[in-house]
Amino acid sequence: MRTARLLITALLASTAAAATTPAAQVPASCGQTLDQKAWMFQGQDGWYFYGDELSGRWTARPWAAARATFVPGAQQLAAALKARGVQLVLAPVPPRSFVAPQHLNAAGGAQQAFDPVAARAFYQGLVADLRAAGVPTADLLTPAQALGDAGLFRQDIHWTPEGAQAAAKAVAATMTAAGIPGGASPFVSLRAGTLTREVQAQPVLAQMQALCGLTVAPETFGDYQTRAAQGLVAAPGNFGASEGKVRWAFGPVARVAFYARQAGEVTVNATFQNPVKDQSVTVVYAGQTLDTISGLQPGQEVTRSWKVPAQAGSQGLEFQFGDYNGGRASFAPKDSRPMAVIFKTLTLTGPDGTADLVSEGARGTGLLGGAADTVLVGASSSLPNLNFAGFLQQELSTRVDNVSFGGAGVYSSLKDYLLDDAYVSSAPKVLIWQMPLLGGDDTAEADLRFLLAAARGPAPVVARAQGTGSVSVTVPGAPGGAARVRVADASVKAVTFTVSGTTKRTFTVSNSDRMTHRQDYLLDLSGLGPVTAVTAEAAGGLSLSVERP
Structure with a gap:
């Protein structure tokens, strides 16, 4: 796929520091360079589009031919999976050009030639054909259009977590309409903080650096995490992974989001060690400062306990740090992580129970054993940081095993899963296939035949x-x-x-x-x-x- 080749190029591109240019202020001359040399296109309002989104083709075939090939293959695949007791549910992801054509630059050649009316007709026709063929298929275009810009990144081809949440709701509605039952295990999604989009996920930014000498700031997005709604539910934002007995908090701000089923007092117990000279830590809840600890020296350990009047629902606690590795200080210059303090204890205890943010369980793993009844197979829009699988768990009230991987295109992750022992020995009851409707190679018939053989076993x-x-x-x-x-x-x-x-x-x-x-x-x-x-x-x-x- 052309996008995959661009991604490789982006990973190899220079990332030398330069003055940051807002995406909306990139000169038109750079847009022309991207057009000519990178198959990327400068739209309006700081939006950028990839050639795959504007090609009028899917799997290297015109839309009508791609639709005619894919539908009967998907119908056969669904029947083969049904024979194994597996219900296939399709979630075709519309390209951003289908959703937000108002951001295209009508003066640009490829953008001017793109026909959004035909694009939407292709998408809706594909969904209708698949449904008529008996394959439950979610319409993700309609909710994406209703959500608007908030559901899409401006500088890369993916949906935002908010877009993923709208898609999860549409998939759940499709399953309900098809009579596919959900579960009885509630989940809750928390916004734990804010993340910065990696350049690997935004190859257009790397191309701007390589071809135009411009550094454009990546977009930020919400860090949503989904947890089983058991006891007091908490999720860390801007923390490192749990190391079992310790966990780094990153600067400048680390956040603990938590969900309480009922109002009541929640006690926060913390012990942390500081590695930074003259460190300060401010603890904030509901906009109010609970504590300020100043003048901390390297190696100094602090133990504190705070009580907060939690409300029913979601809320958060912030740790604001005066400095961190890579800020004014560089106590670990070979480590790029913005480490501020390392927690040895960080627990929240309230009427619903206790959440331990340092222990291994803080990552939300190990809550349930064995294979899940529902599996998500997809590409980069299903990667964990966008939380599509988490939102599916919340909407379906059931655990979802996510076996997606980035750069999978339309078919690769599903081919891999159907060959795996996880499917062969323990097939799920529901298989949700998230598929990008982007360019791709002319492999549709061969790949569908691969999937059909693998599904049959x-x-x-x-x-x-x-x-x-x-x-x-x-x-x-x-x-x-x-x-x-x-x-x-x-x-x-x-x-x-x-x-x-x-x-x-x-x-x-x-x-x-x-x-x-x-x-x-x-x-x-x-x-x-x-x-x-x-x-x-x-x-x-x-x-x-x-x-x-």
Whole structure:
């Protein structure tokens, strides 16, 4: 996918310090450079669009052709999963150009040529076709349009956490309409603080630096965390990961958000050690200063207890630091983290129970054992920092296992999951597939055949062979079944299958190097007539087998 190549370029781009330029004030000359050299486009109001969002294509096919290919494949996949007791739910993510075309620059060539009416018709038609085919499919475009700019980043292709929350509500409504039951385990989402978007997620910023010599500040967004609504619920914002017995708080401000089911007094107990000379720590609750501790010296330990009048619902406690690593001080110059103090104890105790922010349980892990009944498979819009899976848990009142990974495109994370023992040995009841409707390579039919073979699972082998570079098997001329290839070289990116019978068809199946099962390639053979031979070609050693149900 072109976007993936741009991401790689961004990671390699220079990040030398320079005067920061607001995104809305980037000169038009830089916009022209991005257009010509990076397939990125300067819109209006500080918005930037990627070529994938404006291409009029999906999986390298015009919208109508992509829709005609995807719908029957998705219908077959849903049926194969249904045979395993798994309900497929689709969550197609509309590109930002579909949602907010008002931010396009009508004077720009690619932006001027983009047709938002046709784009929305493609999206709504795809959703309607999938629903008509019996596949529950969430319409994420309508709530995204209703939410507006708050649901989208201006400088990269993803939704914000607020956009993810609106999408989760739409998925839950779709499941309810389809008669798919939710759970009975409530979850609550807390805004624990504010995060800064990583440049890796905003390759347009790296291209501005590399091509125009401009440093543009990344966007910030809410740090939402979802927890099981058991006892007093708390979530840390701008803290490091729990190390079991200690946990760093980062400067300039670390926040503890918590949720109380009932009003009442909450006691905060804290013990922390300071590493910074002349450190000050101010503790604030509901806009009121609870405590100010000044003149702290390196190695000094502080123990305090504060009582706060908590209200029913969400609220927060802030720790404001006078200095931190990388601020005025650099007590750990080789560590880029803005460490301010290290907590040895940080607990909140109230009528609903106790939350421990230092212990391992503060990360929200280990609350429930075993595999979840609902699994989310997606790409970068489903990564944890945008909290789509968390919002799904809140809306569905059930635990959701998130097996998404970044750079997965449309298919890679689902291919990887369906090959994994997590699916093979313990299939979920509901599989939510979040798919970006961005460019992509012309792999739709081959990837859908991969998914179909993986969803059905292994079958009896009727022919097997091994070889180097190319390997072939002859099989009884019968329809159906699947071909499986295992490559010896993990650096191989694609396998070409040639299927012979009444006709001859060739399919190229590509795997992402981010897949755990990147060495396994599958191809469903149904719909190809009686198959008499299969050939597989790729670099290095190959093991080919053909299965028949």
